[in-house]
Each structure stands twice: as structure tokens, then as C-alpha cells.
Amino acid sequence: MSTQNRGSLVVIEGLDRSGKSTQCQLILENLQAKGKKVQLYKFPDRSTAIGKKIDAYLKETSQLSDQVIHLLFSANRWELIDDIKSKIQSGVTCVLDRYAFSGIAFSAAKGLNWEWCKSPDRGLLRPDLVIFLHVSPEIAAKRGQYGEERYENIEMQKMVEKNFERIQREYTEEKLSFVTLDASSSLETVHSQIINLIDKVDVSRALETL
Ligand code: DGP
Numbered sequence: 001m002s003t004q005n006r007g008s009l010v011v012i013e014g015l016d017r018s019g020k021s022t023q024c025q026l027i028l029e030n031l032q033a034k035g036k037k038v039q040l041y042k043f044p045d046r047s048t049a050i051g052k053k054i055d056a057y058l059k060e061t062s063q064l065s066d067q068v069i070h071l072l073f074s075a076n077r078w079e080l081i082d083d084i085k086s087k088i089q090s091g092v093t094c095v096l097d098r099y100a101f102s103g104i105a106f107s108a109a110k111g112l113n114w115e116w117c118k119s120p121d122r123g124l125l126r127p128d129l130v131i132f133l134h135v136s137p138e139i140a141a142k143r144g145q146y147g148e149e150r151y152e153n154i155e156m157q158k159m160v161e162k163n164f165e166r167i168q169r170e171y172t173e174e175k176l177s178f179v180t181l182d183a184s185s186s187l188e189t190v191h192s193q194i195i196n197l198i199d200k201v202d203v204s205r206a207l208e209t210l
Pocket residue numbers: 016043044058069070073074098099100102103104106107149150151152
């Protein structure tokens with residue numbers, strides 16, 4: 001990929017109800033106000049045919065094996081990656097609300113093999129920056145609409161939290177910039193920390209793959 005004037009690839013991860021989607025919206029507004037081209041992608045993207053299957057699974061109106069849903073979540077990322085790649089090449093900063101790291105964290109929490117969970121996402125674009133918004137599962141559980149979907153229970157979220165710690169360790173060893181922020185601080189504090197990190201992304205480096 002050409003390194004000239006490319007956009008950056010930023011991923012926001014977190015437990016359910018960690019404030020990810022609000023922060024993604026604030027990032028969008030901040031970068032747009034600075035005149036930057038920016039596009040937000042939310043994973044899972046529930047609008048595609050695969051995304052609709054994922055949505056039904058999360059709302060518990062359909063049942064699928066743990067392996068099948070893992071592969072569907074990954075396929076949902078693969079179906080959008082060419083679009084993301086061409087946006088980045090044309091100078092657009094792409095902000096992803098969840099990505100492959102959620103895939104490992106949630107599926108491994110159900111007992112699937114760690115390396116097996118990683119494999120379907122190998123070859124996807126490697127982000128310039130991953131920000132994990134940390135909020136304790138107990139605090140998240142007190143937030144609005146919690147418990148409406150599959151996975152929104154404290155036991156599951158605690159395992160997911162542990163898995164994100166391992167993901168951060170492993171990817172940091174691979175030199176991926178993976179930062180955990182305390183998302184229980186005020187919206188404004190978290191937002192300005194995120195913007196500081198995004199401003200420091202080095203887009204002169206070529207994008208690699210996971
Ligand atoms: P959200 O739309 O951000 O609330 O995410 C939907 C739920 O799906 C949330 O509980 C996290 C979970 N999730 C997101 N990505 C993946 C994935 O790749 N694999 C699995 N198993 N779960 C995921």
C-alpha cells in the first residue's frame with residue numbers, strides 16, 4: 001500500500017456498555033471539525049446479510065454453534081475490509097468500533113482455542129492504534145439497556161476483560177500500539193486522551209496485516 005497521504009486505521013474496543021459508540025461519534029466530530037476525512041465503521045455491521053444473522057444470534061432469536069458465529073463475525077469484517085483499505089489509501093481516517101480483538105476476547109471466553117480464534121482474522125489490516133476503553137464489568141452492568149443481548153452478563157464480561165489483558169500483552173509484544181484507557185473518567189477526559197493518541201499516529205509507515 002502506498003504510504004503517501006494515507007489515512008490512519010484506529011480501532012476502539014471495550015466491554016459492552018463501555019461508552020465505545022459515544023466516543024467513536026466524538027472522534028468523528030473532532031476530526032471532521034479539523035477538516036480531516038474520516039469514516040466510522042461499526043462491527044458487527046448488522047446491515048449486511050451476514051450481519052443480519054449475527055444480529056439475530058445476539059438477540060437470541062437464533063442459535064448457532066460457537067464456531068459458526070465466530071466465523072460469521074470474522075466474515076463480516078472481511079466483507080468490509082476492501083472498502084476500508086481503499087478509504088485509507090485515499091487519505092480517509094477509518095475509525096472502527098470493535099474489530100478482530102473482540103472476536104478473540106468473546107469467543108475465547110466461551111472456551112474456544114485461543115489460536116483458532118485468531119486465525120480467521122489473519123490477513124486483515126493491522127490497525128495503527130487500538131484503544132481499549134476499560135470500565136469494570138460491575139459499572140458497565142449498571143448502564144442503560146444492559147442485559148438485552150447475549151453476552152451482557154457480568155461473568156461473561158469478566159472473562160472478556162481478562163482476555164483483553166492477554167490480547168494487549170500479546171499484541172504489544174508484536175509492536176502493535178494497544179492502549180488501555182480508564183473509561184470510568186468523564187466523557188471529555190476520555191475523549192481528549194483518545195484524540196491525543198490519534199494525533200500521534202505515524203501514517204508514514206505502510207499498513208501491515210494481522
Ligand atoms: P456491539 O454491537 O458493539 O454491542 O457488539 C455486539 C456484541 O457482539 C457484543 O456483545 C460483543 C460481541 N462481539 C463483537 N464482535 C465479536 C466477535 O468477533 N466475536 C464474538 N464472539 N463476539 C463479538
